[in-house]
Amino acid sequence: KSSFLDTCCGSMAEPRRRNLPGTPQGEIFKWKSSDFKADGHYSVQEWIQDKIRSDPTDIKAICKPPEHVHKHEWIYEHIRQIIIELNALVVSLQASCTGSSCPKMTAGEGFEFLSACYGAQPQMVSAVDYACHNIDFHVAIINKTKNFPRPNHDALGKKAMKELSDVAKRLYRIIAHAYFHHKEEFMGFEFATGLYKRFAHLNETYKLTSFTPAIKVN
Ligand SMILES: [Zn+2]
Ligand SMILES: [Zn+2]
Known part of the structure; x- marks a missing residue:
């Protein structure tokens, strides 16, 4: 567990990995892909993780929902997974993205984002603080069972879908x-995970939001 996450952000979303007790170290995260069962609590997430693990570059396979999975459940579970990986991205930046290297949350020239996580008035905070609190804030939103019951195999409400768009926009x-x-x-992170390409593909497929400012990754 990263001390960075402990000190900066307390309890953030932890990757939910299912390893049987007694699994030898080398076998961890290498359990066999199981058949998908739509009634299991974490089954859609496990399906997505299995696909990512077998080939993170095969965006189409990862983003294609299994039969009988509602589009809304599919989008929701992907966003949960994206958040897990965004945590990892933030950790991978800890040496280079600090309060002094990046005192503001910028994205190239002309884009500065204020944090809405410090109460009523949006505030200018460092990029790393923005990232951490942005993640915490949206983890809390998508964990609200009133809008996002889990497991859920049906359509989500309008408000919930609007919140998902907003989550996508801000996490981007x-x-x-x-x-x-x-x-x-x-x-380096993108090469290992395909996170951006996957996120962009989902965003385009399901018309979630507009990614601003746009980036180009080959
Ligand atoms: Zn923090
Ligand atoms: Zn930075």
Whole structure:
């Protein structure tokens, strides 16, 4: 567990990995892909994680919902997974993205974002603080069972879908910051996870939001 996350952000979303007790170290995260069962509590998430693990570059396979999974559940579970990986991205930036290197949450020239997480007035905070609190804030939103019951196999309400769009829009800024200001770390992370390409593909497919400012990753 990263001390960075402990000190900066307390309890954030932890990757939910299912390993049987007694699993040898080398086998951890390598459990066999199981058949998908729509009634299991974390089954859609496990499905997504299995696909990512088998080939993070196969965006189409990862983003194609299994049969009988409602589009809203699919989008929701993907966003949960994206948040888990955004946590990891923030951790990977900890050496280069500090309060002094990035005192503001910027994304290239002309884009500055204020944090809405410090009460009524939006505030200018460092990029790393913005990222951490942005993640915490949106984890809390998507964990509200009133709007997002889980497991849920049906359509979500209008308000919930609007919140998901908003979550996507704001979370994207962390990626944009990493891309514009920590390119090398970002590209290494992207190469390993395909996070941005997957997020962009989902965003385009389901018309969630507009990614601002846009980035270009080959
Ligand atoms: Zn924090
Ligand atoms: Zn930074």
